[in-house]
Amino acid sequence: MIKAELRKKYMQKRKALSVDEAFSLSERILEAFLDYFKPVAGQKVHIFTPIRKFNEIDTKIFIHAFLEKNIRVFVPKVIAEDLISVEINEDTLFETSNWGIEEPVSNEDSGEHYFDYVITPLLYGDHKGNRVGYGKGFYDAFFQSISPASKKIGINYFSPDEPIDDVWENDIPLDYLVTPTEVLSFFNGLE
Structure with missing residues (x-):
């Protein structure tokens, strides 16, 4: 399927989840992440804050x-067209942006370019690590600005069951996808 169709399909599937279902799935995704990656003190994690109106995974528990x-x-x-x-x-004090995203009040960019894990929002991810987001391209630009050694990890309520047919040359694939039931690795087509 093409991204526009997948975006619509998975937005509808996500919105169909009850608050309790979404929270339970979020907890299972967190457990899968912690069990698989075993993050430790001192590591650096870059993680999005959820957009409630889109019923995103509850990353506040993460x-x-x-x-x-x-x-x-x-x-x-x-900030403007950049993601810092x-x-x-x-x-940390947060405020809600015009897009309904809770963001820190601070505009101070950390200047970090290496993260142990970059937990990435998406609507859908396929078996090759390709992803469908909201179509703004913020994360593709962000991925280009950070160390390639940073692990790019998508989290999703749903396991991949169909390919993304319109992958673009500037799309940067994920390294891993974590769902409530599995962790997929996309390194060299292994796992």
């Missing part, structure tokens, strides 16, 4: 778990 483990947490903030990375802690 953030809380990371901060409890003394893992450094960074979240995106859009702001380091946060338990005391």
Whole structure:
């Protein structure tokens, strides 16, 4: 299927989830992430904050778990046309952007270019690590600005069951996809 069709299909599937279902699936995705990657104190995680109206995965539980483990947490903030990375802690103040995204009040870019894990929002990811987002291209640009050694990890409620037919040459694939039931690795077509 092409991205526009997949975007529509998976947005509808996501919106059909109840609040309780979405939270339960979010917890299972967090457990799968922690079991597979085993993040430790001092590592750096870049993670998005959820857009509630799109019923996104509840990454606040991820953030809380990371901060409890003394893992450094960074979240995106859009300023003009750029996505910057702001380091946060338990005391960070947030405000809701025009897009309905909770972002730090601070506009201070951390300047970090290497993250152990970049947990990436998406509507759909296929078996090759290709992803369908909201179509704005922020994460493709962000991926180009960070170290290629940073692990790009998509998280999704749904396992891949169909290919993305219109992958573009500037699209940067994920390294991993974590769902409530599996962790897929896309390195050299292995796993």
